[in-house]
Amino acid sequence: GDSVxxxxxxxxxxEEAFLTINCTYTATGYPSLFxxxxxxxxxxxxxxxxxxADDKGSNKGFEATYRKETTSFHLEKxxxxxxxxxxxxxxxxxxxxxxxxFGQGTRLTINP
Amino acid sequence: xxGVTQSPTHLIKTRGQQVTLRxxxxxxxxxxxxxxxxxxxxxxxxxxxxxxxxxxxGNFPDRFSARQxxxxxxxxxxxxxxxxxSALYLCASSPDxxxxxxxxxxxxxxxxxxx
Numbered sequence: 672g673d674s675v676x677x678x679x680x681x682x683x684x685x686e687e688a689f690l691t692i693n694c695t696y697t698a699t700g701y702p703s704l705f706x707x708x709x710x711x712x713x714x715x716x717x718x719x720x721x722x723x724a725d726d727k728g729s730n731k732g733f734e735a736t737y738r739k740e741t742t743s744f745h746l747e748k749x750x751x752x753x754x755x756x757x758x759x760x761x762x763x764x765x766x767x768x769x770x771x772x773f774g775q776g777t778r779l780t781i782n783p
Numbered sequence: 784x785x786g787v788t789q790s791p792t793h794l795i796k797t798r799g800q801q802v803t804l805r806x807x808x809x810x811x812x813x814x815x816x817x818x819x820x821x822x823x824x825x826x827x828x829x830x831x832x833x834x835x836x837x838x839x840x841g842n843f844p845d846r847f848s849a850r851q852x853x854x855x856x857x858x859x860x861x862x863x864x865x866x867x868x869s870a871l872y873l874c875a876s877s878p879d880x881x882x883x884x885x886x887x888x889x890x891x892x893x894x895x896x897x898x
Contacts (some may be wrong), residue, residue: 675825705886714787714873715826715889758826764887769816769839771875771887773825 677774692746694761702763800848808876815857
């Protein structure tokens with residue numbers, strides 16, 4: 672079945688450091704890929720998405736590129752801020768399917 | 784525009800009781816999905832409803848049921864609660880245009896604690 676694997680956390684960085692959170696997936700067909708962010712005590716917020724190979728999603732300085740050849744959708748940011756501290760979830764949905772399939776989440780902590 | 788709303792925010796129940804959680808989708812969205820998020824894990828799909836019909840069901844027991852109303856709001860019911868049902872229950876709505884990458888937008892969740 673479909674699955675998403677994220678790099679294990681927690682990840683701790685200093686402010687202004689470069690961030691990469693790895694995400695790989697297994698799915699039949701051509702899924703759409705998403706990154707969601709969850710701040711403490713809150714629901715999920717969509718961060719960015721990509722719907723086809725080589726698409727780049729971007730938002731708030733975060734970027735991720737849909738790589739079909741490596742089945743990956745790694746999240747990157749050039750300079751993180753303390754306010755980026757949260758749990759990040761990579762997810763996929765197959766065309767025509769009803770359910771999002773999530774990775775286990777990566778907790779990110781940014782220290783000033 | 785208002786986002787997805789859920790009620791109540793928090794709920795405490797005891798084993799064996801029944802609970803009803805409510806969700807209102809974003810205006811214009813016809814599809815509502817429910818997810819369970821156990822602490823420290825990613826959300827797991829429970830149900831999706833579209834135009835009042837169940838369109839998908841995850842691997843959850845029959846104690847879990849849901850319905851969608853003509854105004855597209857939805858309720859999730861859980862009977863005979865178990866300690867393992869303690870989780871954050873998330874509702875998501877989507878416009879359901881049928882196009883690739885139809886995004887699901889999540890509400891703040893209902894935190895259910897079963898004692």
